[in-house]
Amino acid sequence: MFKAVVTDVFFDLDHTLWDFEKNSALTFQKIFKSNELDIELARFLEIYVPLNLSFWRLYREEKISKEELRYQRLRTAFDQLGMFVSDDDINQLAEDYIANLSTFNHLFPGTLELLDYLKGSYKLHIITNGFEEIQEKKMRNAGILDYFKVVVNSEMAGVKKPHPKIFKMALEMADAQPKTSLMIGDSLEADILGAKNMGLHTLHFEYQKKLDHTICPSVMELSEIKNYL
Incomplete structure (x- = not known):
């Protein structure tokens, strides 16, 4: 898609x-x-x-x-x-x-397989509201930091998702355009609506299987993302 x-x-x-x-x-x-x-x-x-x-x-x-x-x-x-x-x-x-x-490093099932699948065809980035001092440690200890070109957190941006400024900073740092960018996240408000308002494509990771909406496509397993990319 x-x-x-x-x-x-x-x-x-x-x-x-x-x-x-x-x-x-x-x-x-x-x-x-x-x-x-x-x-x-x-x-x-x-x-x-x-x-x-x-x-x-x-x-x-x-x-x-x-x-x-x-x-x-x-x-x-x-x-x-x-x-x-x-x-x-x-x-x-x-x-x-x-x-x-950050000393515990469990990833969702299929994370490494998905990142390996995507890394040859796309530039991969992170936008997170988590605390600056531990987000990089989490990724490094879990063995996924090197997959990402740009990592933007809310403390760097001075605002949190869904504020437009954090998405704007991430796009600029990644040298990416909204129309050719996709945001994948679990929060309908922070990730999906925040990115959508900035013109990015969106894909909702709805792992808790609680929401039913038509705002964008949803997946319940990370492996399903391969159907879209």
Whole structure:
């Protein structure tokens, strides 16, 4: 579908290539043990995961700072669990989480096969809202950094997806045109609508299988992207 027109493929990282939820769960398992916190991981994640998404939305909308995001998602989760955890312990957990997250390197099934398939025909790039200090570590430790010509994060751009400025910066750094560029990501708002508003082609990686829309084509497995490129 896109093969005849696309020269550059832009990927989101977390929840698209890098299996954020799996790596995050392993990180919490590790830091709870190292900090000697007796917490049922499954119960914690049941509360934390949706909270994290809601706080990330506030962060994306510039309503909270990075520091507030890191603190409040943990504080709110523990409060909802009915657990008292001191501010010092919250701050230590927040630091430990960032320090350890990139040490787990699970990718979505088919990531390496897809990148190998695409690299000879397209220029590949990353546009991510993740924190600058760990996104490159994630890619390097997972063995995928060298696939990408340009990696743009929200801290470099000074704005977060879906703001037009981050897509404009990525296109300029990649020396790419919107009409010959494709954005692939999991977030309908940040990745798909953000890129579409800038004139890029879009392909929605809908791995959670929850949404039904006609905004652009959707795939539920990375291997399906080969049908479009």
